[in-house]
Amino acid sequence: MTIPPPDETTHAMAFTPEDLPTAASFFQPHRILLMIIFAGIVLSAAWFMRWDWLPQYLPKLGWGIVVTLAMLFSTAFLGFLFAVPLGLVQVTGPWPLKLLASGFCTVIRGTPLLLQLWLLYYGLGSLFPQFPEIRNSFLWPYLRESWPYGVAALTISFAAYEGEVMRGAFAGVPAGELEAGRAFGMSRWTVFRHIWLPRAIHRALPTLNGETVLQLKSTPLVATITVIDVYAVISKVRQDTYLTYEPLLLLALIYMCLTGILVILFRKLENRIPTRGA
Amino acid sequence: MADPAPFINWSLLALSPPGWGGVLLSGLFNSIQIAVGGYSLGLLLGVGGAFGKLYGGPILKDLLECYTTIVRAVPELVLILLLYYAGTDLINQALGLVGLPSVDISGLAAGIFVIGVVQGAYSTEVLRGAIKAVPAGQIEAARAFGMSPVKVMGRITLPAMLPYAIPGLSNLWLIATKDTALLAVVGFSELTLVTRQAAGSTKAYLLFFLAAGALYLALTLVSNVFIGIIERRARRGLVKAA
Amino acid sequence: MHKTLKVIALAAAIGISGGIAAQAEQIKVGFAAEPYPPFTSPDASGNWEGWEVEFQKAICAEAKLDCVITPVAWDGIIPALTSKKIDIIIGSMSITEERLKTIDFSDKYYNTPTGVIGPKGVAFEATPEGLSGKTIGVQVSTVHQDYANKYFGENGATVKEYQTQDEANQDLAAGRLDAVQADAIALDAFLKSDQGKECCELKGNVKDDPAILGAGVGIGIRKGEDELKGKLNAAIKAIRENGTYDTFSKAYFDFNIYGE
Numbered sequence: 167m168t169i170p171p172p173d174e175t176t177h178a179m180a181f182t183p184e185d186l187p188t189a190a191s192f193f194q195p196h197r198i199l200l201m202i203i204f205a206g207i208v209l210s211a212a213w214f215m216r217w218d219w220l221p222q223y224l225p226k227l228g229w230g231i232v233v234t235l236a237m238l239f240s241t242a243f244l245g246f247l248f249a250v251p252l253g254l255v256q257v258t259g260p261w262p263l264k265l266l267a268s269g270f271c272t273v274i275r276g277t278p279l280l281l282q283l284w285l286l287y288y289g290l291g292s293l294f295p296q297f298p299e300i301r302n303s304f305l306w307p308y309l310r311e312s313w314p315y316g317v318a319a320l321t322i323s324f325a326a327y328e329g330e331v332m333r334g335a336f337a338g339v340p341a342g343e344l345e346a347g348r349a350f351g352m353s354r355w356t357v358f359r360h361i362w363l364p365r366a367i368h369r370a371l372p373t374l375n376g377e378t379v380l381q382l383k384s385t386p387l388v389a390t391i392t393v394i395d396v397y398a399v400i401s402k403v404r405q406d407t408y409l410t411y412e413p414l415l416l417l418a419l420i421y422m423c424l425t426g427i428l429v430i431l432f433r434k435l436e437n438r439i440p441t442r443g444a
Numbered sequence: 445m446a447d448p449a450p451f452i453n454w455s456l457l458a459l460s461p462p463g464w465g466g467v468l469l470s471g472l473f474n475s476i477q478i479a480v481g482g483y484s485l486g487l488l489l490g491v492g493g494a495f496g497k498l499y500g501g502p503i504l505k506d507l508l509e510c511y512t513t514i515v516r517a518v519p520e521l522v523l524i525l526l527l528y529y530a531g532t533d534l535i536n537q538a539l540g541l542v543g544l545p546s547v548d549i550s551g552l553a554a555g556i557f558v559i560g561v562v563q564g565a566y567s568t569e570v571l572r573g574a575i576k577a578v579p580a581g582q583i584e585a586a587r588a589f590g591m592s593p594v595k596v597m598g599r600i601t602l603p604a605m606l607p608y609a610i611p612g613l614s615n616l617w618l619i620a621t622k623d624t625a626l627l628a629v630v631g632f633s634e635l636t637l638v639t640r641q642a643a644g645s646t647k648a649y650l651l652f653f654l655a656a657g658a659l660y661l662a663l664t665l666v667s668n669v670f671i672g673i674i675e676r677r678a679r680r681g682l683v684k685a686a
Numbered sequence: 687m688h689k690t691l692k693v694i695a696l697a698a699a700i701g702i703s704g705g706i707a708a709q710a711e712q713i714k715v716g717f718a719a720e721p722y723p724p725f726t727s728p729d730a731s732g733n734w735e736g737w738e739v740e741f742q743k744a745i746c747a748e749a750k751l752d753c754v755i756t757p758v759a760w761d762g763i764i765p766a767l768t769s770k771k772i773d774i775i776i777g778s779m780s781i782t783e784e785r786l787k788t789i790d791f792s793d794k795y796y797n798t799p800t801g802v803i804g805p806k807g808v809a810f811e812a813t814p815e816g817l818s819g820k821t822i823g824v825q826v827s828t829v830h831q832d833y834a835n836k837y838f839g840e841n842g843a844t845v846k847e848y849q850t851q852d853e854a855n856q857d858l859a860a861g862r863l864d865a866v867q868a869d870a871i872a873l874d875a876f877l878k879s880d881q882g883k884e885c886c887e888l889k890g891n892v893k894d895d896p897a898i899l900g901a902g903v904g905i906g907i908r909k910g911e912d913e914l915k916g917k918l919n920a921a922i923k924a925i926r927e928n929g930t931y932d933t934f935s936k937a938y939f940d941f942n943i944y945g946e
Contacts, residue, residue: 175615178569181516196502276618276664277657278625281636285657288643288856289650295861310862383519390629392846392857397522401761402847405827408788410529410765418518418526425517461730470732529762533769546770551756631719631759641728644721644852647881 176376180383181425183375183433215412223403230396231420237385237395241317242378245324250363252325253332267329274326279319280387287315287391316388324381328370331377335370336362371439375432379425396420456648457655464642464652471638472659474552475624478634481556483620486563487613493568494575495597508568515565521626527558528630555627555634559620566616574609575601607678614671621663635659712752713914715742716772716906719757720850723875724938725778737943740934741795742776745905748930749921761826761849764788767906774918775906778869780829782900790909792918794902797945799891800830801870803858803877810865812890818842820864823854830867833898838867859885867892871943902945 177184252271255263274282294300294309308314339362347357386397396417403413459465497508515523532554536546549557578601586600628637639656643649717738721727725738734755746753758766763779766772767789781791802812802822810816814837821844824830831847839845848854851868855876858866866873870891876882905918925931926944935943 175566175570175612175619178566178573178612178616179516179619181513185513185516194502197506200503200506272665273657273661277660278622278636280625280628281639281653281657281660284636284640285650285653288640288853289653291862292649292856292860295859301861312862379517386519386521390849392848397519401826404765405761408764408768410762410769411526414522414526414529417522418514421518421522422514464730467728467730467732525762529765529769532771536770549771629759630762631757633719633757637719638728638732641719641721642730644850644856645727645729647856647879649856 176373176380180376180379181429182379183429183436186429186433211415215415216407216409217412219403219407219409219412220416223399226399226402227396227420230394230399231424233393234382234385234395234397234424237313237316237320237388237393238378238382241320241324242381244317244321245381246328246374248321248325249328249332250367252329253334253336253366256329256333257336271326271329274322275330279323279384280390282323283316283319283387283391286319287312291315312392313388315391316393320381320384320388323384324377327380328374328377331370331373332366335366338369339365368439372436375429375436378432379428382421382424382428452651453648454651456642456646456651464646467638467642468635468652468655468659471633471635472663474632475621475634475636476663477552478555478559478624478627478632479617479621481552482559482563482624483617485556485560486567486616486620489560489564490567490571491602493564494571497568497572498575499593512565512568515562516569520562520623521629523562524558524623524626525630527561528554528627531557531561551632555624555632558627559623562623563616563620566619567613570612570616571605571609574605574612577608578604610671610675610678614667614675617667617671618664621667622660625660712754713746713774714756714772715746715753716756716758716763716766716775717777718760718763718850720760721852722778722850722872723879724871737935737938738776738778740937741931744925744930744934745776745918745921748924749917751917759849763827764906767908770908773908774914777906778872778903779906780900781902781904782829783897784832785906788909790907790911790915791904792907792915793922794904794945795922796943797902798943799870799894800833800867800899801873801891802865802867802889803873803882803886804865804889805858805861805885806887808864810889812865812867812892814838814841814843816889817865820844821846821862822865822867823848823857823863824867825849825851825854828868829899830869833892833895834867836898837892837895855882865889871939 176182252267255267256271259267291309300306300309343361343365344357347361348354352360385395389395389398389401392398400413400417404410407413455463457463457465457468459469493508493511496504497512500508532549535549539546582600582604583596586596591599624634625636627634628640631637635656639652643652646652717726717734722736724736726734726736729735734757739755742753742755745751756772758772760777763772763775763777764785767775775789779785779791781794785791802817804810810820817838819842822834822838823846824834826847826849831845834843834845846854846857846863848857851872854863854866854868857863859881870888873888877886877888905922907915907918931944
């Protein structure tokens with residue numbers, strides 16, 4: 167009993183390159199009117215709301231954005247590395263490994279990320295110091311920090327969701343291509359390295375856009391375990407100034423810009439590697 | 445001091461005090477209540493949003509596009525904070541403008557509202573995709589029979605798109621149950637927050653987080669059984685997709 | 687169609703009037719939804735208990751207010767008050783100049799010193815010099831956060847901010863922090879717990895700075911609600927004079943928590 171694959175819903179939950187407007191469709195009469203109204207709202211927000219705190223926090227905000235992006239890219243990259251074997255063993259592995267991998271995906275995808283994060287940080291993290299071997303090891307200075315737990319939780323989550331995608335991608339590579347490779351006298355390993363893996367990754371690439379945007383949307387959770395990302399900086403502004411709307415609106419704007427930039431980058435990449443319809 | 449005793453004290457999970465099992469279950473009940481309410485509200489918004497996006501005027505289409513774009517580009521956690529603090533405040537300010545006294549919005553209603561607004565954008569997209577998958581000829585035929593748009597929607601479009609929508613909508617239900625955990629950040633007593641309270645009071649962090657994880661997983665797996673039944677029913681008479 | 691509309695309108699009207707009626711009588715008492723012993727902590731049956739819960743019951747009885755306790759997130763407690771999600775804060779909130787810009791306070795109802803705790807076996811003092819180079823945990827939006835940033839953060843210590851006091855204590859026990867600064871009584875409750883007994887001890891109280899640490903703990907009220915403020919002040923005075931305050935305090939403390 168597995169959970170249905172996520173890729174159908176990913177697009178519904180994440181802004182992806184297909185959603186980018188085209189220049190031609192952008193300037194229509196009613197759009198110009200709407201944009202004028204929107205500009206009016208933005209200007210009145212800038213005028214009537216309190217923004218005097220902004221200059222003071224700009225350096226921290228910049229650093230917070232760097233932390234958020236570092237969290238996003240490191241965990242998406244590591245997660246993808248784990249996703250490949252997770253997908254592969256579910257397609258061809260021996261049954262104990264198959265069961266283990268699909269069980270892992272089900273458990274991770276069936277529980278909230280926030281809970282996983284707290285389980286790692288407060289649950290597991292509080293056990294470590296009870297073992298003197300860990301406390302005296304070279305790892306301890308890292309285990310004392312909070313970001314390794316954030317990276318671990320986000321990586322595991324990305325691996326589980328993308329692992330499910332990779333399973334479909336591996337299973338979807340036509341058997342004829344693999345048989346053709348074998349017929350050429352390639353070893354199983356060569357077939358895997360030169361045909362199966364590249365073809366599967368190629369098939370999975372389009373889903374990576376959506377999954378990465380979803381991952382960006384998950385990163386602020388690490389602020390709850392004291393990682394100072396952009397969300398945590400804004401929380402600090404809220405606590406220092408007792409303002410609610412201004413910092414949160416700015417935060418929403420920052421995330422929209424980050425998503426927008428990410429999606430435009432994906433569009434550029436897609437144009438280089440033709441993946442759709444592959 | 446590798447004494448494992450602190451985290452396998454099972455009696456902490458007993459259903460009646462001094463065990464915290466009852467508190468966890470009532471937290472789970474709160475989570476389910478919000479998930480059901482938010483999901484239903486999201487479906488209503490989604491049906492309206494999907495039809496508006498497909499058949500509405502240009503301005504309505506653009507406004508809905510803004511709604512779904514914002515929700516799909518901004519983290520749920522940020523949206524939940526914004527809607528939780530701003531949503532109820534805005535309602536009261538609007539009431540104040542027309543001279544009505546402010547209303548008291550319970551935590552439950554606020555929770556359902558924020559989850560519903562987020563889910564609404566997701567289901568708009570899911571349903572829009574499903575409606576587009578319905579062969580256009582079926583809808584044109586209904587129009588040719590002289591059915592009103594509302595009748596076409598009720599008799600043709602909605603029933604015909606269901607098989608296409610169900611996988612996406614089932615995923616959204618699972619997302620809704622997990623998104624309720626984010627309400628812990630605004631102090632709502634759902635499963636994740638009561639779990640942390642229990643863990644903090646007893647210091648048995650690992651035990652309580654694992655127990656809550658098992659409850660969430662059970663909710664997901666039970667949901668999957670029902671989703672399977674619904675899917676089989678909805679797919680009756682359809683050719684199985686390759 | 688019209689019938690449905692009427693039903694909806696009726697339901698809405700009932701809902702709104704119900705809301706108004708409820709608000710006219712009830713005072714929503716806000717405090718942080720987290721274990722903060724010995725002041726407010728949840729018990730295994732989901733109820734809240736502690737000294738501050740007793741205090742709140744006594745005040746509401748004395749002022750004849752119909753109080754409902756409403757736990758909220760600590761970092762959003764002042765916005766919750768100003769946006770009317772709660773009506774008063776009885777949550778160990780110190781009266782400070784900074785907060786008085788946004789909200790109002792009743793008279794103080796307790797005042798205790800500020801302490802610093804650390805792991806056993808590591809000797810240091812609760813002074814800027816003693817904490818230099820160490821990582822010190824505080825709860826966000828507290829007077830301790832401001833104090834630690836000013837006195838320790840600017841003298842070579844790293845100040846780490848936590849959403850709840852309990853998380854800071856947990857991280858000290860887990861060895862991720864070198865020290866925790868907080869209310870001396872709250873720290874004492876932690877040091878008396880099984881976990882605290884094992885790991886940590888009091889390193890001393892910090893030097894007072896009333897400008898930051900405030901003039902005691904008061905009930906938070908929205909600005910302009912002077913009638914409610916008067917009622918609450920009268921109630922604090924009354925329970926202090928008629929002995930109720932001392933009666934329930936004795937069950938928790940063997941010293942005078944009200945301060946001088």
